[in-house]
Amino acid sequence: MPASAAAAAVSTLADLVPGQSGVLTLLDLPDGDAQRLMELGFLPGSVIVAARSAPGGDPRVYRVEGTEFALRRDTARHIHVEGSSIGRAAEEGR
Amino acid sequence: MSAASHCDGCPVAVLPVHGHPRLVGLVGPPNSGKSTLFNRLTGLRQKVANYPGVTVEERRGRARLDGDTEVVLIDLPGVYSLTPRSEDERVTRDVLAGEMAGQQKPDAILLILDSTNLKRHLVLAAPVLALGLPTLVVLNMADELEARGGSVDPAALAEQLGAPVALVSAAKGEGIQTVYDFLNGAVGVPRAMDLPTLADIPKCRQWAVRVGDQAGYAAPAPPIWTRRLDAVFLHPVAGPLIFLAVVVAVFQMIFSAARPLMDLVDAGVRASGAWVGALLPAGALRSLVVEGVWGGVGSVLVFLPQILILFLFIGLLEDSGYLARAALIADRTMRKAGLQGKSFLPLLSAYACAVPAVLASRTIENKRDRIATILIAPFMTCSARLPVYTLIIAAFIPERPLLGPFLGTRAAAMLGLYVLGFLAAFGTARLLKSSVLKSDGSPFLLEMPPYRRPTLRQIALRMYDRAKIFLRRAGTVILGVAIVLWVLAHLPLSAGQMPEIANSVAGTLGRALEPLVRPLGFDWRIAIGLVTSLAAREVIVGTLGTLYGMDAGSGTAGLQAALRHDLTPGGAVALLVFFAFAMQCLSTVAVVRRETGGWRWPAIQFAYMSLLAYSGAFVANRVVTAFLG
Numbered sequence: 001m002p003a004s005a006a007a008a009a010v011s012t013l014a015d016l017v018p019g020q021s022g023v024l025t026l027l028d029l030p031d032g033d034a035q036r037l038m039e040l041g042f043l044p045g046s047v048i049v050a051a052r053s054a055p056g057g058d059p060r061v062y063r064v065e066g067t068e069f070a071l072r073r074d075t076a077r078h079i080h081v082e083g084s085s086i087g088r089a090a091e092e093g094r
Numbered sequence: 095m096s097a098a099s100h101c102d103g104c105p106v107a108v109l110p111v112h113g114h115p116r117l118v119g120l121v122g123p124p125n126s127g128k129s130t131l132f133n134r135l136t137g138l139r140q141k142v143a144n145y146p147g148v149t150v151e152e153r154r155g156r157a158r159l160d161g162d163t164e165v166v167l168i169d170l171p172g173v174y175s176l177t178p179r180s181e182d183e184r185v186t187r188d189v190l191a192g193e194m195a196g197q198q199k200p201d202a203i204l205l206i207l208d209s210t211n212l213k214r215h216l217v218l219a220a221p222v223l224a225l226g227l228p229t230l231v232v233l234n235m236a237d238e239l240e241a242r243g244g245s246v247d248p249a250a251l252a253e254q255l256g257a258p259v260a261l262v263s264a265a266k267g268e269g270i271q272t273v274y275d276f277l278n279g280a281v282g283v284p285r286a287m288d289l290p291t292l293a294d295i296p297k298c299r300q301w302a303v304r305v306g307d308q309a310g311y312a313a314p315a316p317p318i319w320t321r322r323l324d325a326v327f328l329h330p331v332a333g334p335l336i337f338l339a340v341v342v343a344v345f346q347m348i349f350s351a352a353r354p355l356m357d358l359v360d361a362g363v364r365a366s367g368a369w370v371g372a373l374l375p376a377g378a379l380r381s382l383v384v385e386g387v388w389g390g391v392g393s394v395l396v397f398l399p400q401i402l403i404l405f406l407f408i409g410l411l412e413d414s415g416y417l418a419r420a421a422l423i424a425d426r427t428m429r430k431a432g433l434q435g436k437s438f439l440p441l442l443s444a445y446a447c448a449v450p451a452v453l454a455s456r457t458i459e460n461k462r463d464r465i466a467t468i469l470i471a472p473f474m475t476c477s478a479r480l481p482v483y484t485l486i487i488a489a490f491i492p493e494r495p496l497l498g499p500f501l502g503t504r505a506a507a508m509l510g511l512y513v514l515g516f517l518a519a520f521g522t523a524r525l526l527k528s529s530v531l532k533s534d535g536s537p538f539l540l541e542m543p544p545y546r547r548p549t550l551r552q553i554a555l556r557m558y559d560r561a562k563i564f565l566r567r568a569g570t571v572i573l574g575v576a577i578v579l580w581v582l583a584h585l586p587l588s589a590g591q592m593p594e595i596a597n598s599v600a601g602t603l604g605r606a607l608e609p610l611v612r613p614l615g616f617d618w619r620i621a622i623g624l625v626t627s628l629a630a631r632e633v634i635v636g637t638l639g640t641l642y643g644m645d646a647g648s649g650t651a652g653l654q655a656a657l658r659h660d661l662t663p664g665g666a667v668a669l670l671v672f673f674a675f676a677m678q679c680l681s682t683v684a685v686v687r688r689e690t691g692g693w694r695w696p697a698i699q700f701a702y703m704s705l706l707a708y709s710g711a712f713v714a715n716r717v718v719t720a721f722l723g
Contacts, residue, residue: 032179033537038295039174040539041214052328054422059435061328061422061542066313067211068542070422072429075537 022081390576432527615665
């Protein structure tokens with residue numbers, strides 16, 4: 001798969017590989033849950049970095065504005081992101 | 095960090111003085127160090143209770159101020175916002191708004207925010223300041239902010255917020271004087287500011303970012319040590335291995351290391367009982383004091399060392415930040431039972447004793463997960479079951495090698511009982527989480543705090559706090575139960591003499607219960623034992639000893655022989671199964687009532703476990719009897 005296709009395929013937090021980051025676009029969750037996550041910094045426009053995880057990749061730690069929260073995959077796949085980058089974030093992420 | 099940075103033009107007002115001490119609420123997000131500051135200000139002058147009807151803990155304490163005055167501090171539950179979405183948030187909001195029944199509205203607020211996470215935590219400042227109460231904004235963890243190269247201008251922030259700001263390190267005690275200055279009286283009532291409304295989170299956020307920028311906030315560099323430690327503790331291979339090592343270490347400590355201390359407490363209880371007994375004339379009073387009170391309370395008191403050691407470990411795990419990593423690693427396994435990563439610590443604790451396990455479940459914010467964890471914890475094989483298991487297994491199961499020298503029949507039976515309890519817990523969790531406690535769908539969210547060095551002070555305070563709760567149970571519930579049980583076993587008097595236990599009220603009760611337990615293969619003696627062991631499971635050993643007329647000196651060999659005579663193998667296995675499932679522990683009932691805020695859950699739990707114990711024992715008796723003829 002060409003690199004550009006891989007980048008375009010990233011659509012939710014669950015698709016991010018460790019070190020990869022994305023800009024949050026949409027929280028496809030019930031209102032209360034979306035609000036809770038927004039209070040923690042998971043706001044549209046925020047940059048989210050995928051970090052380490054439990055063995056097996058679930059739950060995974062996500063870094064947002066210097067704080068880390070672990071989310072299960074079934075929550076992460078409802079949080080849409082775009083514009084992944086594997087630059088500086090990748091070095092920091094590990 | 096000496097004086098609070100006041101804002102120019104803020105009206106300065108003296109706190110209102112009522113007839114009673116002033117009440118100051120501590121508000122802050124989870125992990126902001128709120129409780130650390132609370133402990134720092136109040137020390138041992140704390141009282142922990144529950145808000146009526148809810149599972150939220152109410153922590154109050156008194157702080158001494160200048161000139162012999164005192165102020166009452168109330169440590170409100172950690173919240174990310176004041177939108178009443180969770181029980182914690184509702185309690186915090188209601189208390190602050192003066193709408194909590196039986197609660198006075200606070201006179202002032204300490205708003206504690208983590209200065210290393212200021213932009214996120216500032217979001218909470220808007221709704222809190224909008225309450226219009228005198229408020230000191232405490233920027234905590236100032237030492238960490240500085241160490242990681244961040245900075246903030248408290249004076250500029252005070253100007254932006256319209257309220258005084260103090261930069262402190264609650265863990266190290268730096269800057270605490272400014273908090274005392276605030277409590278001592280002169281405080282700015284928040285100047286009316288244009289604050290964003292709650293519902294609009296993105297707008298709140300923009301406000302927080304703008305305020306932070308104008309206060310010259312420079313976010314700290316990422317915590318390098320946390321990243322390095324996570325590279326080890328969350329390593330795909332090393333991580334789970336370290337996790338297992340930690341679990342084994344905790345197990346070792348609560349069983350091996352606690353043992354000599356428990357023996358010491360036991361010896362102390364016996365010695366002091368004998369000493370007190372010698373002071374009393376022989377007869378009913380001596381028997382009541384020595385056998386009833388000392389014996390009953392002592393049988394619970396022996397668990398204190400285990401509980402203290404357990405909370406030492408829980409404190410180390412929690413305050414260092416490792417607990418969040420352990421919960422992350424355990425989540426996948428716990429999810430199979432419908433629970434979550436944070437349930438693992440209480441369930442591990444339950445192998446020592448269900449009481450600390452129930453108390454340890456406080457780290458689970460999700461109420462349904464927390465109640466499910468509390469309900470299944472007593473199925474784990476606690477140490478009070480071991481004397482019962484040991485006695486029955488030794489009496490009925492001949493020691494034969496199963497796997498060469500590695501595993502004998504008796505060890506296998508013991509292992510089987512551990513597995514049985516675990517399976518009951520697992521099945522019950524599945525049952526609960528797919529029915530009455532089905533997840534409300536709220537997402538699993540686990541904040542990963544940076545690793546920090548635990549402080550002895552914090553851990554010692556927690557151990558003290560938990561020991562106090564435990565001892566209060568032993569001192570009230572168990573004391574009462576012990577006296578009632580003694581009365582049942584020693585009355586009615588016949589010709590001024592105490593009756594044989596068989597002719598006592600307990601004996602009569604045992605005979606009355608005999609038809610009920612006959613299908614399980616138990617006789618009236620076991621029935622009495624089931625009644626007396628409600629105080630604590632291992633009490634049945636002593637009761638059976640008394641019933642069979644065994645002196646304490648004759649050891650358990652005689653008791654084993656007597657049991658073999660009276661109990662069929664089916665009945666023996668049924669008794670083991672009964673003890674694996676039954677909630678034969680009034681301390682646990684009492685602590686569950688306390689932690690769930692009412693009688694409903696402990697009543698359901700007791701009924702469910704008793705039913706399971708009865709049917710399990712019934713089936714065990716039938717099956718074993720059918721096999722052995």
